[in-house]
Amino acid sequence: MSAIEPLVLGIETSCDETGIGIVRGRTLLSNAIASSMDEHARYGGVVPEVAARAHLEELQPAIERALAEARVRLEDLDAVAVTSGPGLAGALMVGIGAAKGLAVSLGKPLYAVNHLVGHIAADILTPDSEPLEYPTIALLVSGGHTSLLHVRDLTTDVELLGETMDDAAGEAFDKVARILGLPYPGGPEIDRAALDGDPAAIRFPRGLSRASDLEKHRYDFSFSGLKTAVARWIERAEAAGEPVPVADVAASFREAVVDVLVTKALAACADRGVPRLLLGGGVIANRRLRELTLERAAAAGVTVRIPPLSLCTDNGAMIAVLAAELISSGRPASTLAFGADSTLPVTEIQVAAAGRAAESAVAGIG
Amino acid sequence: MILGVDTSLGTAVGLIGRDGRTLVEVANAEPLGHAEVIGALMEQVLASVGDERIDHVAAGMGPGPFTGLRIGIAAARAFALGRGIPVVAVPSHHAAALAFYEQEAPAQPFAILTDARRRESAVTVYEGLDVDGIPHVVVDTVLVPRAEIDRRLGALRRIEVASLSAAALARVARRALAAGRTLAGSEPLYLRAPDARVPAAPKRVGL
Numbered sequence: 381m382s383a384i385e386p387l388v389l390g391i392e393t394s395c396d397e398t399g400i401g402i403v404r405g406r407t408l409l410s411n412a413i414a415s416s417m418d419e420h421a422r423y424g425g426v427v428p429e430v431a432a433r434a435h436l437e438e439l440q441p442a443i444e445r446a447l448a449e450a451r452v453r454l455e456d457l458d459a460v461a462v463t464s465g466p467g468l469a470g471a472l473m474v475g476i477g478a479a480k481g482l483a484v485s486l487g488k489p490l491y492a493v494n495h496l497v498g499h500i501a502a503d504i505l506t507p508d509s510e511p512l513e514y515p516t517i518a519l520l521v522s523g524g525h526t527s528l529l530h531v532r533d534l535t536t537d538v539e540l541l542g543e544t545m546d547d548a549a550g551e552a553f554d555k556v557a558r559i560l561g562l563p564y565p566g567g568p569e570i571d572r573a574a575l576d577g578d579p580a581a582i583r584f585p586r587g588l589s590r591a592s593d594l595e596k597h598r599y600d601f602s603f604s605g606l607k608t609a610v611a612r613w614i615e616r617a618e619a620a621g622e623p624v625p626v627a628d629v630a631a632s633f634r635e636a637v638v639d640v641l642v643t644k645a646l647a648a649c650a651d652r653g654v655p656r657l658l659l660g661g662g663v664i665a666n667r668r669l670r671e672l673t674l675e676r677a678a679a680a681g682v683t684v685r686i687p688p689l690s691l692c693t694d695n696g697a698m699i700a701v702l703a704a705e706l707i708s709s710g711r712p713a714s715t716l717a718f719g720a721d722s723t724l725p726v727t728e729i730q731v732a733a734a735g736r737a738a739e740s741a742v743a744g745i746g
Numbered sequence: 747m748i749l750g751v752d753t754s755l756g757t758a759v760g761l762i763g764r765d766g767r768t769l770v771e772v773a774n775a776e777p778l779g780h781a782e783v784i785g786a787l788m789e790q791v792l793a794s795v796g797d798e799r800i801d802h803v804a805a806g807m808g809p810g811p812f813t814g815l816r817i818g819i820a821a822a823r824a825f826a827l828g829r830g831i832p833v834v835a836v837p838s839h840h841a842a843a844l845a846f847y848e849q850e851a852p853a854q855p856f857a858i859l860t861d862a863r864r865r866e867s868a869v870t871v872y873e874g875l876d877v878d879g880i881p882h883v884v885v886d887t888v889l890v891p892r893a894e895i896d897r898r899l900g901a902l903r904r905i906e907v908a909s910l911s912a913a914a915l916a917r918v919a920r921r922a923l924a925a926g927r928t929l930a931g932s933e934p935l936y937l938r939a940p941d942a943r944v945p946a947a948p949k950r951v952g953l
């Protein structure tokens with residue numbers, strides 16, 4: 381195999397997007413995504429079983445689309461890559477089954493990689509960008525995760541600084557949207573509702589931001605208290621017979637989320653002496669988050685990198701390029717014995733062999 | 747040659763030759779761990795193949811616990827895609843029925859029972875083989891609470907199955923191909939809707 385610019389197909393099924401991406405080294409050839417988001421809408425959040433069923437149906441057409449778009453054949457691949465965690469166990473297992481079947485069929489090496497590190501790797505594929513400089517702080521925000529990382533080297537050294545203790549930021553958007561009677565997914569709806577709102581109208585709490593919290597949870601997040609505060613505020617207004625100022629509530633809620641995300645990310649940059657911040661995850665689509673990050677980072681002398689949205693949301697290309705980097709740095713393939721690990725730590729950038737038996741955790745589903 | 751893959755119970759992979767005979771068959775009886783073992787089992791089966799070409803992949807479509815079931819179907823489809831060959835979808839109970847029939851050739855109808863979790867069994871009733879040599883379904887697969895099985899099945903012979911033969915699955919596929927028949931759709935035999943409730947109005951948190 382060409383170790384310099386390996387041709388890799390990546391499979392991503394950790395949440396509700398079925399992602400197949402193909403890269404040649406650091407060049408993006410295709411990025412096919414099928415989302416089951418619409419099927420989750422009526423439930424107000426991602427239903428793991430619904431997501432897993434959709435992955436099984438979407439995988440093959442997505443692989444075929446990715447191959448056609450990249451104008452390559454499966455035989456041409458140097459390796460297959462797959463997300464083995466973290467994520468929804470039952471969803472991950474569909475991708476793993478497919479990846480193993482494909483790798484064995486083709487007789488190609490298989491790389492099992494970490495989803496969160498994949499989000500960081502997405503930056504490499506950003507068109508016309510200079511190579512990612514290390515070290516960097518990375519803030520990954522989506523419906524499934526909210527993590528702050530210190531990345532010293534993409535393939536060898538990623539440290540988890542903090543993560544959410546309860547809801548992911550994207551989940552908080554979904555839940556507050558529901559409280560406000562807005563549809564799922566909540567992010568874009570809250571954004572729309574907040575358009576004419578005053579972000580300073582209501583001072584909602586910033587989770588884990590008090591001095592006493594910061595001692596133990598300097599880089600951790602919590603959004604469930606914020607959600608409750610919004611619900612309580614609305615109930616109080618309704619009880620007092622006042623109309624609920626949806627725009628102000630939405631704008632103030634969003635400001636509380638974004639404020640805490642940006643504050644903690646920039647605190648990590650300052651504490652670690654790292655003047656670089658990388659954003660990733662679907663919530664990066666939030667305009668206010670990008671705005672406030674750029675504004676405050678500029679003031680703090682921190683350079684911000686934001687990959688295009690199609691590479692920020694879950695996708696297979698980020699998984700493929702992470703594997704391509706691993707291959708280029710001489711890492712051997714994973715053995716075929718790995719499984720899904722819904723809580724795979726970020727320090728495990730590549731899973732070499734058997735994970736912790738994650739399937740037992742979802743045994744009750746069937 | 748036809749490669750059979752089934753993860754409706756344990757993990758089973760097998761290969762049959764042109765004449766339908768079992769060439770190799772490997773299995774892991776554990777009802778969990780499909781994702782961990784599927785690749786190695788497929789590789790093991792391939793290792794015993796010479797230059798002869800695999801023409802089809804038979805995928806066991808269940809019924810079975812969903813999480814495990816999907817792993818085999820995903821692996822079977824991806825394997826077929828990698829080789830550019832078709833997948834033949836086969837109800838997993840057909841494999842159990844054929845294996846039982848090959849063993850005993852019972853004259854009476856019989857029921858294949860597999861564990862469906864939640865104190866239920868998945869039950870399919872068969873009677874002999876049809877003209878194409880495929881187990882003949884008398885009562886299509888249903889879920890029956892275990893407590894009601896005696897009453898519902900009465901004197902019908904019960905074959906409780908805890909593991910499947912992937913080679914038997916491939917044999918059913920071979921006969922379906924020969925007869926030009928389709929035995930299952932592309933969706934697994936889930937028999938249950940996803941466990942999800944449409945949420946009620948948000949709960950009050952209290953002032």
Ligand SMILES: [Zn+2]
Binds near residue numbers: 499522694
């Ligand atoms: Zn993600």
